[in-house]
Amino acid sequence: MGVSLKDVAQRAGVSIKTVSNVVNNYQHVTPAMRAKVQQAIDELGYRPNLTARHLRKGRTGIIALAVPEFGNPYFAELAGAVIDAAARHDYTVLVDHTAGLREKELLVSQGFRSHVIDGLILSPIHLETEDLMARTETAPLVLLGEREYEAPYDHIAIDNVAAARAAVRHLIGQGNRRIAFL
Template sequence: MSVSLKDVAERAGVSIKTVSNVVNNYRHVTPAMRTRVQQAIDELGYRPNLTARHLRKGRTGIIALAVPELENPYFAELAGAVVDAAAEHEYTVLLDHTGGRREREILVSQGFRARVIDGLILSPIELETEDLLGRDHDAPLVLLGEREYDLPYDHIAIDNVAAARVAVRHLLGLGRSRIAFLGARTDRVNEPSHLRLRGWRAELAECGLPAPDSMVAPTGGWDHADGAAAMARLLDSGELPDAVFAYNDLIAIGAMRVLSERGLRVPQDIAVVGFDDVTGGRYGAVTLTTISPDKQTIARLAVRSVVERLLGTAEGPLTSGPRELRADFRLVARESTLGRR
């Protein structure tokens, strides 16, 4: 049989209200009383009924997280961080993936699960600003990722232009001067690939170096195969860079495979930098230098934003408008640029 608050109260010799105050971590409980109640909780193995607690507040206790694809290690690692962050607020995460398709992102954002979730964290790829202008339900929405939106929703991102400049600066500092960019999507000017391309151009320009279009290799997607194909096309065109900055780690790993097949050494002949710091990049034959976004902070900011908006709804509207929240990043230098030490 499950243990109730009443059982704990009887074991501790206190009122049910006192036990509730301890369980909900209210401040005005003496240390001695808190210890006494906690001992009874431990002895009886009491576990709070989080579902009932949320329902009493008119909520479900569920936050949805929608990402483009779970096969991409970056989104899988981010999802794990969101689950951990939500647990700290006693929330469960409902995970969904959109395949990066606009119609699916619209469906998710318009609240087709509005009755079962309290809020939504969405990482869109194809969604446009106008797709969200008619959103007509109250569940808080938080946008992740580097696409630029002018919308009344909290947005959490890193500075992609600055991060790209750090990656290129690292390569320049190693004496590289013909730095290619793999992973451009020139048809979407406000998405992350364009921002990273902008950072690539800006850093080269500041150093007085050319940034020719012939050194930009577009990709149709963001996987290993896309990176391999882009690298092969670049080499077949006659261009021979001495370094590559890739849109993400998967593209970088695919590119390194082709370089190896063509008899080119990493980093002696061509140095490579990726983006995302996924686990696989740390364990290849040549470990990958990469830009590492602070995924834990991104997750904590996203969950906290949803919770704060929920509290604002319960206790009166928040006075603050939509917030642009930034997470940090760092360059992690490994063998693909430094060689083995």
């Protein structure tokens, strides 16, 4: 059995609420009291029970990101950006690899790991609108990519036509006249 808040409180000679306030970094704890509790935490090797904390808050603190491939620099950069943004809000990102396979996209979208996540960001290749409409999972879903879906989920995509137009305008503005697109 691990060290509890009660154990830390007894060692420090304070209430459990005071230990909780220190652990949760509440402002209204004097520096002396914070130091006293922190010393007890260090001596006992206390570590917060994240499972209990997540149950109390009603969230896991984990967001899933499912992408079709890791070798593509776009998805590596995307994963980095999602992880950085999530960390700023005290979330951890669970990254999953679908390999662009319909079976894996279905498994992820239908909530295979729903009990451990607060939301899913999915970049599907083979899912259809019908697959998304059949989804019974309650965790929020955000779709990425160019395909349009008639489904009630948030969808993030770039306007490829506008992006191509901007790129060509830039090249023309630089004096280029023979422009190729591969």
